[in-house]
Amino acid sequence: xxxxxxxxxSLSVTPGQPASISCKSSQSLLHSDGKTYFYWFxxxxxxxxxxxxxxxxxxxxxxxxRFSGSGSGTDFTLKISxxxxxxxxxxxxxxxxxxxxxxxxxxxxxxx
Amino acid sequence: xxxxxxxxxxxxxxxxxLRLSCAASGFTFSDYAMTWVRQAPGKGLEWxxxxxxxxxxxxDSVKGRFTISRDNSKNTLDLQMNSLRAEDTGIYYCAKGLYxxxxxxxxxLVTVSS
Numbered sequence: 001x002x003x004x005x006x007x008x009x010s011l012s013v014t015p016g017q018p019a020s021i022s023c024k025s026s027q028s029l030l031h032s033d034g035k036t037y038f039y040w041f042x043x044x045x046x047x048x049x050x051x052x053x054x055x056x057x058x059x060x061x062x063x064x065x066r067f068s069g070s071g072s073g074t075d076f077t078l079k080i081s082x083x084x085x086x087x088x089x090x091x092x093x094x095x096x097x098x099x100x101x102x103x104x105x106x107x108x109x110x111x112x
Numbered sequence: 113x114x115x116x117x118x119x120x121x122x123x124x125x126x127x128x129x130l131r132l133s134c135a136a137s138g139f140t141f142s143d144y145a146m147t148w149v150r151q152a153p154g155k156g157l158e159w160x161x162x163x164x165x166x167x168x169x170x171x172d173s174v175k176g177r178f179t180i181s182r183d184n185s186k187n188t189l190d191l192q193m194n195s196l197r198a199e200d201t202g203i204y205y206c207a208k209g210l211y212x213x214x215x216x217x218x219x220x221l222v223t224v225s226s
Binding site for chain 1: 147149156157158159162169171172205210211212213214215216217218219
């Protein structure tokens with residue numbers, strides 16, 4: 001199974017400041033079809049997860065442009081350019097390159 | 113916009129069975145693979161099962177006990193859960209997609225306890 005490791009596990013950010021979360025996979029997520037099936041989700045308190053970024057760097061519909069994704073192979077990063085109060089919650093990375101699908105442990109983001 | 117609504121959760125004794133359903137709307141259900149993901153209380157996300165045109169796939173932790181199925185005429189996704197264990201307790205989410213899980217339901221709570 002592919003192990004997804006997120007760092008840090010928690011983050012306290014001042015509104016308006018940037019934030020960054022790293023996710024590393026135990027194997028390359030480059031699929032034989034040339035795509036990299038790597039995703040970022042945000043789970044706000046009391047809500048189901050919501051898709052933020054798909055296939056490394058594509059923002060999902062309605063996701064603010066302060067969120068950006070980057071990376072390749074085994075190393076990936078989610079950046080929030082200016083954190084807002086509504087960004088609090090737990091962020092998860094996930095790979096769909098192979099079964100079983102696997103998630104990172106989650107990174108809890110709070111506002112200072 | 114796609115909408116997913118889970119039902120069928122509840123309290124069940126260890127060794128018992130439960131069937132979850134997910135009603136889909138707002139998209140052509142038969143065109144998409146569907147996935148179940150669960151979350152134990154206070155824990156992270158765990159993929160459970162996916163059904164696609166290529167077949168069905170299961171996490172090792174549920175293989176042989178859970179069965180995923182779908183009824184495209186009714187736009188519903190099911191998860192039959194047998195031989196339930198305490199560690200199966202959690203919120204079960206259905207999600208649209210095979211690779212990209214772009215829409216999620218609100219979840220159904222399953223509690224396995226005597």
